[in-house]
Amino acid sequence: MRGTGIHFGGDYNPEQWPEEVWAEDLKLMKAAHVTMVTAGIFSWAKVEPRPGEWDFGWFDRVMDGLAGAGIDVCLATMTASPPPWLSRAHPGILPEDPDGRRRWPGGRQHYCPSSPVYRAHAVRLVEQLATRYAGHPALAMWHVGNEYGCHTRQCFCEVSAEDFRTWLRDRYETIEALNEAWSTAFWSQQYGDFDEVLPPRTAPTFPNPAQQLDYLRFGDAALRACYLAEKEVLDRLTPGVPVTTNLMPQHKPVDAFAWSAHMDAMALDFYQDPYAADDHIRAGYVFDLMRSARSGQPWLLLEQAPGAVNWRPRNGPKPPGAMRLWSWQAIAQGADAVLFFQWRQSLGGAEKFHSAMLPHGGTDTRTFREVQGLGRELASLPEIAGTRSRASVALLADWHSWWALEVDSKPSTALDHSEIALAHYRPLFEAGVACDVVPPQRELTGYRLVVVPNLYLLTARDAERLTAYVRGGGHLVVSFFSGIVDEHDRVHPGGCPAPLRRLLGLRVEEFWPLDAGRTVAVGGGRYTGAADLWSEAIDLEGAEALACFAEGELAGRPAVTRHAYGRGAVWYVGTRLEAELMRALLDDVREAAGVAPVLPGLPAGVQATVREDPEGRYGRFTFLLNHRTEAVEVALPAPMTDALADTPEAAAAPADRITLAGRGVAVLTDAGRIP
Known part of the structure; x- marks a missing residue:
């Protein structure tokens, strides 16, 4: 700009x-x-x-x-x-x-x-x-x-129906390919021509899940086509x-x-x-x-x-x-x-x-x-302006998996992509760890740790990308109900989660979603406490159990596992751990991966981030944000100055501790005021 x-x-x-x-x-x-x-x-x-x-x-x-x-x-x-x-x-x-x-x-x-x-x-x-x-x-x-x-968000009119059919022809080319992708042999849904296909309008019962998934993809593409039609004009008439x-x-x-x-x-x-x-x-x-x-x-x-x-x-x-x-x-x-x-x-x-x-x-x-x-x-x-942040941790997010996860006809309708993602992001945020949020297609080799909250839909290619990352020395955390279906919402053959089974060193025999409001005890030394939402009957195939379910039908079976693979390691979480347990687990995984927080010993409720000048003119800016309503004192690893201090004298005086007021902000630099 x-x-x-x-x-x-x-x-x-x-x-x-x-x-x-x-x-x-x-x-x-x-x-x-x-x-x-x-x-x-x-x-x-x-x-x-x-x-x-x-x-x-x-x-x-x-x-x-x-x-x-x-x-x-x-x-x-x-x-x-x-x-x-x-x-x-x-x-x-x-x-x-x-x-x-x-x-x-x-x-x-x-x-x-x-x-x-x-x-x-x-x-x-x-x-x-x-x-x-x-x-x-x-x-x-x-x-x-x-x-x-x-x-x-989506339109289901006849104009959209025709546009959807055009989109499907481009995607599948033949009606036979569409029938295979949509599993139309189920419930006598086989199509003889693209002209027979409709949007997933209100039906007597569940519409075809693969049809719903493709309509979500199409809806996104239709909105983007509106954007691109306008952008083409702007790029042509106002280049630059x-x-x-x-x-x-x-x-x-x-x-x-x-x-x-x-x-x-x-x-x-x-x-x-x-x-x-x-x-x-x-x-x-x-x-x-x-x-x-x-x-x-x-x-x-x-x-x-x-x-x-x-x-x-x-x-x-x-x-x-x-x-x-x-x-x-x-x-x-x-x-x-x-x-x-x-x-x-x-x-x-x-x-x-x-x-x-x-x-x-x-x-x-x-x-x-x-x-x-x-x-x-x-x-x-x-x-x-123009400075950038670097992270050694990546959390994976994928819209196609999100769309497929929340289509109906699942073991549980309580699985919410956004809530699951935040449950995995929270312990990293609270620990003061810099984190990128990236799609599974992104190059991962530069990260020390990759966290996969839930990838219900996982293509074979992306599964191999995760496997290669761990084989090469990466540290990976994967949570429940991941690697279940392919890009057409068809279950991967070979036992769940088939594309990750060798990597994880386990097999999930059955899904055991928990009833509304129910928790289940988990026991395993440091990882002892409660979990909710979901559980799985896990059979170990090389992985070790770090924690097991301590009650119910799955008592004694693994809840959290670790598997050494190649030069790296992968952890699997077969339930939704309560916040304290998830923090303990990710703290341990971070330590194993060599991931340190931006500032050590941050008080609870204080966020720390860093932005750096890629050209090296102004060095580093360390931001401290107090999300609490009461004042806190933060110890600094070296004397720094606060560019937002109330007076020029205070802004020029380096200190190794800083007091943040409630909802306070500091922008710290390493060497006096910014030139």
Whole structure:
């Protein structure tokens, strides 16, 4: 992106306000140290009030004013919410649910992703925008669409059905190949022609699982096709201007890894919940995934809330200091931009109670003062931008496995991909260990430890990749119900988990999911305690048992195992261990793998991360974030200075201990103030 430093700002929606307010906006943006805004996200109806009639004059004045104030624009393509005239003239663009019910206008995202009419009108609008604003001094970046799949995750209309059939022809080529992949010999589902195939609409009982899996893949591809159609125009008409779109956290419809190849920078909307005591851990997982998706490249936090949101059942404001803390957490984990929804709080509409940088109460408010303070801090440390983090631990995540896991007809419907992933990420986060979140196709040889929370769907190729990693000296942790099916949701033959059986040194004879609310005792020295959700009847085939089930039908059978393989070792966890046991296990595995935390002896609730200048100009930045509400003291391995200290004298004085206030933040450097 153009410019230097951490970008700071928010969504700017001047169409909601009379033009005389715009000058005040620019003045207050400068006072708040705003450097970038996202503009035009929901402006389609105003720039094209009637089909083919364009009114860009007002938006020209917005862009010119922002350029004059020295504020960069992440310019939206305006295609996220079609104007009313489009669906009135072409009702076929409206999406349908699995029961055939139409979703009507009145909200947003009321379009079928496969609709050629919607795509044609969207591309026409983007051509107008790109032609008009190519070379404009405010244009720094393009923002395509908005939160793809947020409201219309999939469409099941006839247009989507035909698009699905086209997608299937490209994927399978012959109907015989589709029948084999979908196991259509079951329940007399064999197809004679692609034209017989429908989306997995509401059926009398479970639709074909492989059909559901492919429709999830297709839904992601259809949304991405909308994005790519607009990106093609932007790349052609404004070459060199980076293009992105704002993804959502742990968002099942959109495969972030697949999209990353088509984004010049990863971008995220993340709204931490003030009422969730450990939501910063979920944030950590998502932030690490964003950073890892493009191999450590800095990413953009395009939306968060300065205070309360409007869409949860209970919308509490962020307590004093939380907005600053959580913004710095994103930066500490690789973000080079911190933006909010939105700049000025709306007076009407569905989000009028959603907080904004400039609240209803104006500048004499806690929120605006905190916004100003954060903007001032970010402006004081431009050297952080462009620095990167390195990790020696990788946690694997895969959208295809997620999709397949949560399709119905499983041993348990309680298996939740996101919860399982966080249960494995939490002990690494709490130990202060840097962690990448990567797909199983990523090169793994540079990691000392790889953690596999759950890969229900595992291809033979990816299984061999894991095997080669351990054979070469890697340390691997694999948890329950992994390596069960192939890419078509067909069980691997040869006894579960067949593609990992030799690597793990065991066989899973039966799955024993636990009833709701039930726990099972686990015993094994250091790993003695409780587990829940799942258990398995494990037979050892070379592995050793580190802990066994201590009660129930599986009493005495292995629950946690270790197997030496090649020059490495692999641990297997056949249940969901309680948090303390999972932390103990991963601490031991980390020690065996030679993985150390960023800072040793961190107090509970304190996060430590490092970003380094790849060119060596500014050295290392060590971030300390206190997620507790009370002050804590942190011992440092060497004297450091805090670039955020209250006074220049304090910022220049190295110390080997630092006191963090409740929700406090420190940015530590090794050698005095940053040059």
